[in-house]
Amino acid sequence: MAESLGRSAHLDSFARDGLPPRELWPVMDPALPPLCDYPDDLNIGTVLLDETVTAGRGERTAVLYRDRVWSYADLLDRANRIANVLTRRMGLVPGNRVLLRGPNTPMLLAAWFAVVKAGGVCVATMPLLRGRELAYIAAKAQVSHALCDIRFAEELEAARAETPGLVHLMHFSALGEESESLDRAMAEAPSSHADVATSALDVALIAFTSGTTGPAKATMHVHRDLLAVCDCFPRHVAGVREDDRFCGSPPLAFTFGLGALALFPLRVGASVVLVESFTPETMLKTIQDYRVTGLYTAPTAYRAMAALALDWDLTSLRMCVSAGEHLPLATSNLWHRMTGIRIIDGIGSTELLHIFISAAGDDIRPGSTGRAIFGYEARIVDAAGQPVPPGTPGRLAVRGPTGCRYLNDPERQRKYVDDGWNLTGDVYTMDEDGYFWYQARSDDMIVSAGYNISGPEVEGVLMEHPKVLECAVVGLADEERGQVVSAFVVLKDPSDGGEALIQDLQSFVKNRIAPYKYPRRVKFVHSLPRTPTGKLQRFALRDL
Template sequence: MNPPASPPAAPPRGVSAQLDRFVHDRLPPPEQWPDLHYNRPELQFPPQLNLVEELLDKAPAKGFGQRPLLRSSRVTFSYEEVAERVNRIAQWLTEDMGLVSGNRVLLRGGNSVGMALCWLAVVKAGMVAVATMPLLRARELGDIIDKAQPALALCDATLLAELKYAQQEHPALRTIQKFNAADDPADLGALCAGKSGVFAPCPTAADDIALMAFTSGTTGKPKAAIHTHRDVLAACECWPRHVLCATPDDIVMGSPPLAFTFGLGGMLIFPMWAGASVYYPDIAYTPEAMVRLIGEVGATICYTAPTFYRQMAPFAKAVGIPSLRLCVSAGEGLPDATRTLWREATGIEMIDGIGATEMFHIFISSAGAEVRHGAIGKVVPGYTAKVVNDVGVEVPRGTVGKLAVIGPTGCKYLGDERQTRYVKDGWNYPGDAFVQDADGYFFYQARDDDMIITAGYNVGGPEVEDALLRHPAVAECAVIGVTDDARGMIVKAFCVLKPGFSGDETMVKTLQDHVKATIAPFKYPRQIEFRDTLPRTETGKLQRFKLRTP
């Protein structure tokens, strides 16, 4: 890896258009910020920048105006039709509700045309989008309300109950407006129907705030990561440009929610950047339903998590999905067994990637012929990454260490003491243990706190999980380290078995022997516990910290 070039001078600051300074006033002090590098031609942006204006309003000039953007089983809206509807919502927010730039707007909904329109309208009007996962309950929503202090909530009609419960305990949220309530005169669409559809984008500065993204809670209490208009557009110029390489003819489908930055990028922002379209389902995805819909819709790009690809594989092999050309896996480590299973079922080599809510999206990835067995990939152009020791010194290639990343996006938590844990000396520390090889490929080992040191050996939980998943009886698994008097720690596995297999002592021995025969024997799980399900976030990430808690 070449050392990072000296960062160019900071881009000129624009004039902030956000009248409500709530978020700006709660950003970390400048000395705790990550260094932001804009050292490529495509990463040069003007000081005044509104990302929705760039991606949506300028679409006709790029030749995308009449092309489809948002699809469902009921409607297909072109870029120009989306722009008109977004403008109407923005008019309602400012004219009828009296909201001003910088106000936070809580968004609650699954992936739908209505949810996408609301998100775009909020950001175009210079407000801060605070999207929330559909499965969150009142207590969790209350924590977000307390932290974000939203002026208004836009909520899918099917998800109102929990938000209203939260509002009772957190009256800072004064107004809730429902959307996706067909034929209801109180629906947002009905309220906006009489608007002209003409709305000038808020003249935001590039470093004005576009969104507040709450982390998915794999390690405990979620944090609020802040991203600017420049952050989001800079992300578009990195992984989508250099690795994904989508085209205007692509139709995107996937499972990650728009409230999760993996979903926001993959299922809305990046398709818009490429002039492509995205399909939102009317049903909850199951592995079989997604495979069949990909075929019916003619989708060409799919985003989901490794577990879902594994569950989709038998249906994909049986039904066939000839339109599909790109498959993106992120959200958690991709076991090589899952990559192989999917390739054998579809002929498609998955694009793996690691990103972070704090960084907005993917910063290490490889596609096609660049894929290397067992590796996530190389650092994405625009970013620099290294593997370091506990004091931030880069370790020799082939040595396990902590991942440190720097680029055009970085961590900025809203009023959170954990900022100094994530950003050190300008570098972002996502909390992952990696090995980098001589060719620059990065191999994921574990979360920093998931590395198991047993009898002096380092064991990465994902490597053991991959070995277990290669056994035909194992549907899902998670591996952690547990304390042990003799070895310091031992490897423990939690396994969900496929139907027809019994979780008994014979199966324990079978799986232990299988791991010993697959990887170095000292890595085998000395304890195996069988479960019906594993704890996961709504985005599909394993919550290993819950397995460590009795």
């Protein structure tokens, strides 16, 4: 159902102008729940922070980090001060894009809410990204402002040198303790802020997702989307409660992490434990020490933690959620055997913002991702977009209160939205009871330990190495990580091949793009398999 975009509070119209044509939008019917419950004017920061404090929850714990505790009133105070710095000191006008850089800390969370309260558009980035990746993101989203954890400033400064439009930058410390420019400016800023009365359909978030054919793609989500995901999966599947305490491994820059560790808890007045970096041991220690009730992470982490689970007190846990990649049946069963908790599996995407197929409790069928959750419809379609019978593999198509809107990319929009349905790029089957069973990715995306990695992007970096003639990167099956990034490399001089060069190539990639993207397997070959027309045959490499 089409609906008018109506008025906008954005003085900078870049994001709205970059939305796809309305005929290419997926179906998001405003007459259906939960959308029918929302007003035309909506600011997600006002709803999740100001309204929570006004409702008498100001003294409840919102964020725990190391030995510090912030209440909802504390978080609101910091967010308001940053919002005032953005508008009064940095010249932000509604609609400007603000790049956020840093690990999961209270200040990063406060900065995120400050941006939306001030009417800006959040462009959160992972701390692992390098300068060239940040420069691409800043240019694509036409970022004008940035707030950066001082410990991660170097790569952003490198990106800034290549991005003339990025002119306003302030640094902060993890807790905003007046050691950096933003911290000091906050101390002088008012603690109250008149939030911008954004439209529910004003863009609040530009989230980047890695594609299979090159650089990351920019997806856009409006304020209404951010509230809708709070009222679907966490309320109707996970059963998130006010007395819950959550932790997890996904960065806030991932929409998986943003929902799990910010939007969902704050919607109900729950609390979140923020941890900058996770290992299996730190996850288990965090659960034990903070009495965590809900955990969000990827299947790889659950498998690694299961081997250590008996050494830790996990009795506080009541809910474990897995997303980011398919949850293998063996991992689900292992975690259940070691903890007594059955993992809630789910599939979501950056394009649709968060989880849209899942199941919990007695509705879980181990090995299945679940069923379409409240608010969403899902089906399996053939190449022509027509539904297929139960048990028949095909493309997963989804529609609901959120949907795919690419920034200034109508060609990609046409590819992944068909007749109002979002096409996820996954191959599934659906059984007679409406449960969905994962088969494979339908493109060349590599999903390794919960990270989506573009093979062509890694290829582009390897091709910059002086000893590489050509290369191809694919995902190969791996028991621990699901898939591993694997490079097949043709050298200019085959005699250069050897373990030393493998390590050099791996370091070369790590130093230029996010380290998790580096090829864990490197094989030197004399040539790459190609079709008569010169196209690379990736399936042949996977067979190797």
